Amino acid sequence: MKKYFLLTPGPTPIPPEVAQKESLPILHHRTSEFGEIFNEVIEGLKYVFQTKEDCFLLSSSGTGAMESAVANLISPQDDVLVASCGNFGDRWEKICKIYKANVTKIDAEWGTAVNPQEIKDKLEKNRNIKAVFTTHTETSTGVVNDLKTIGEIVSKTSAVLVIDAISGLAGQPLFKDEWKLDVVVSGSQKGLMCAPGLSFIAINQKAWNLVEKSTSPRFYFDYKLMKKSIPKKETPFTPAVSLIVALAEAIRIIKKEELENIFKNIEKLAKATRAGVKALNLELFAKEEVACNVLTSAKLPENIEGDKLVGDLRKEFGISIAGGQDKLKGKIFRIAHMGFIDQFDVIVGLSGIETMLKRAGHNITPGKAVSAFKEVL
Ligand SMILES: Cc1ncc(COP(=O)(O)O)c(C=O)c1O
Known part of the structure; x- marks a missing residue:
């Protein structure tokens, strides 16, 4: 017999009330019940x-929403700026290049955040830049970018700001309109406490002006089709109906709890987890001021194979955490504390990590990490 503890930064566990909704009879997607x-x-x-x-809502993972943003906003040969601080920031560059944009790139050192001033400088240098692409929480490194400042900077130019909030939405503060973020994309399998398979796009009028002009090919991912379907309470094509029914339940839970409280709770869990990790005699990877x-x-440590x-x-224990990606492969681990993950789940994770580190000969005092975690809470 084995228990499973899903503590990866996506997918994350989902509440039983949400899971139950996925097993209800399938509704037809052109009916008033589904509408x-x-x-x-x-x-x-x-x-x-x-x-x-x-x-808008798409039946795809988060990357589908990222690609849709590029396909709808950018035309071949457009100048774009990608501000990256990790693997997912780099994904914007890959997608933009496939859509034949001229990419200028800012590469912040992994573990640090994008410097908003660099975005300002690049936009001043090239006034033809149509869009700036960056990331809310960079899941590959555990860093959050200062979107409020970046939003303020980009809003003073003609460029459109496009944000990947796939891991941050409903976990890390993000106020799309107030922070002047023109397009934000996200996915269902993280802070939104749903199974993987849905992605979302929030878009304002400034970005629509680019959609009107974009000549990039798109069919399934066409925002104009999506916009037309909204008043009819449907999607242009057959959506993942069961996931949408489940998402409605997850959003009810989020609304009841209120975003403000969710943000506070997760912030507390993050502080406690960082204390727990330090008590394991490990160094945090993301710089603490931007974690x-x-x-x-x-x-x-170098002698431990991640x-x-x-x-x-x-x-051995059914505990899933994530390792490092790309150049961080084998060098770091990542543990999530968002969505339906609570303090006792993280305690299981820290305790399991402690066991494995001890076995590998790492110098730690058993129980110290959990104590440090609980003390902060
Ligand atoms: C910040 C960020 N961007 C993009 C992605 C890719 O999303 P998906 O795997 O849902 O396509 C992820 C998933 O881990 C992510 O955390």
Whole structure:
């Protein structure tokens, strides 16, 4: 018999009430019953994104929403700026290049955040830049970017600001309209406490002006088609109906709890987890002043093989955490504290990591990490 503890920064565990909704009889997507639920989800997404403007929903993982943003906003040979501080920031560059944009790139050192001043400088240098692409919480490193300042800077130019909030939405503060973020994309499998398979786009009028002009090819991902369908309370094509019914339940839970309280709770969990990691005699990977709240990243000593630790933890105890990506492969681990993950889940994670580190000969005092975690809470 084995228990499973899902503590990866996506997918994350989902509440039983949400899971139950996925098993209900399938509704046809062109009926008033489904239309009411779809409408509730779209209105609920506006609350989650903190926007009064258009929200769309796609049956795809988060990357689909990222690609849709590029396909709808950018035309071949457009100048764009990608401000990256990790693997997911780099994904914007890859997508933009496939759509034949001229990419200028800012590369912040991994573990640090994008410097808003660099964005300002690049925009001043090249006034033809059509869009700036960056990330809310960079899941590969555990860093949060200062979107409020970046939003202020980009709003004073003609460029459109596009944000990947796939891991940060509903976990780390983000106020789309107030922070002047023109397009924000996200996914269902993290802070929104749903199964993977849905992605979302929130878009304002400034960005619509680019959509009107974009000549990039798109069919399934066409925002104009999506916008036309919204008043009919439906999607242009068959949506993932069961996931949408489940998402409606997840958003009800989020609304009941209120975003403000969710943000505070997750911030507390993040502080406690960082204390727990330090008590394991490990160094945090993300610089503490820019560490995000939705996950914690930690450096592993050179003599400990990260992928083995993560694999053994899963195989032996059923505890899933994430390892490092790309150049951080084998060098760090990442543990999530967002969505339906609570303090006792994180305690299980820290305790399991402690066991594996001790086995690998790392110098730690058993129980110290959990104590440090609880003390902060
Ligand atoms: C910040 C960020 N961007 C993009 C992605 C990619 O999303 P998906 O795997 O849902 O396509 C992820 C997923 O881990 C993410 O955390």
